[in-house]
Amino acid sequence: MKRKDRRKKKSMTKILLLLLVLIIGVIVYVFLNQKQADKKAENSVANIASKEKNTVSKNSSEKKVLLSKDENHLPILMYHYVTSNSDELPQDSNNIDIVAFENQLKALKENNYKTVSAAEAQQLLTKKEKLDNKLVWLTFDDGSVTMYTRIFPLLKKYNMHATSFIITDYVNNGQGGILTWDQIKEMKESGLVDFGSHTAQHFDLGLQTAEQQQEELLKSKSDLDKELNQNTDMICYPAGGYNQDTLNIADKLGYKFGVLDPGRNGAIESDAKESDGLLMLPRYRMLDTTTPNDLLKMLEQSTVYNTENTIEK
Numbered sequence: 001m002k003r004k005d006r007r008k009k010k011s012m013t014k015i016l017l018l019l020l021v022l023i024i025g026v027i028v029y030v031f032l033n034q035k036q037a038d039k040k041a042e043n044s045v046a047n048i049a050s051k052e053k054n055t056v057s058k059n060s061s062e063k064k065v066l067l068s069k070d071e072n073h074l075p076i077l078m079y080h081y082v083t084s085n086s087d088e089l090p091q092d093s094n095n096i097d098i099v100a101f102e103n104q105l106k107a108l109k110e111n112n113y114k115t116v117s118a119a120e121a122q123q124l125l126t127k128k129e130k131l132d133n134k135l136v137w138l139t140f141d142d143g144s145v146t147m148y149t150r151i152f153p154l155l156k157k158y159n160m161h162a163t164s165f166i167i168t169d170y171v172n173n174g175q176g177g178i179l180t181w182d183q184i185k186e187m188k189e190s191g192l193v194d195f196g197s198h199t200a201q202h203f204d205l206g207l208q209t210a211e212q213q214q215e216e217l218l219k220s221k222s223d224l225d226k227e228l229n230q231n232t233d234m235i236c237y238p239a240g241g242y243n244q245d246t247l248n249i250a251d252k253l254g255y256k257f258g259v260l261d262p263g264r265n266g267a268i269e270s271d272a273k274e275s276d277g278l279l280m281l282p283r284y285r286m287l288d289t290t291t292p293n294d295l296l297k298m299l300e301q302s303t304v305y306n307t308e309n310t311i312e313k
């Protein structure tokens, strides 16, 4: 009887112990699970919060559009090439020394000017909306190789946009000192440089017959369209030469925006606006001697005008 009892007691203890282990196991399991669930909840809240933060900041930068009472003004700067002393290129009035050029870009950056892409410039000139009141459009004529060797590295360094006007036959003929299609394509793919026409052979259009002009504008556009897979709609008249035929032909061929040379054909230096005629947009000539202060003074009136032209919300 005693032995039987003892055996019974022993097995009871075993069962109790087993139950205890089981209970502890369940408690630990539940506790750990809860902790993990809490962590998950925390993470997903953090996720949503950070996602929301992203959308908010994204939206605010995307949607930050200012409304204008009247047409916008846009200063367009005209450059040609940028060299350093070591470059064997003509050091004429179209050239800007690389140090002077970088100082101009620095002045723009430090004073919060936004360099617009061609698409942004076009929007700005045709709509009563704008991204900012401190805007400037950098344009470079002739497609000099320094666009790739000197200017493009600085555009990347300061994250700035520019537009380059190409003389397409010069590129096709592999002319010295001129960009190649590969360099043009690489810059276009970067998103920092867009390209317009500077005609096929850089003749003064104002001195040509309508037939010759048609040929120059058409050939240049079709080469750019084909090589860059784009619909070229910007024209820069070589040496600022143009006449009424030029404007009619450009319009007929699908050019929507044309830029002038200050000092040619009565063109003066001023901010561009839609009422100038989109095919006759004035520009400012940039010189080697243009100091950062000169540049900021040049841009001041557009900033003042655009600020006053903003509809307060």
Ligand SMILES: [Zn+2]
Binding pocket: 141, 142, 198, 202, 238, 239
């Ligand atoms: Zn030119």
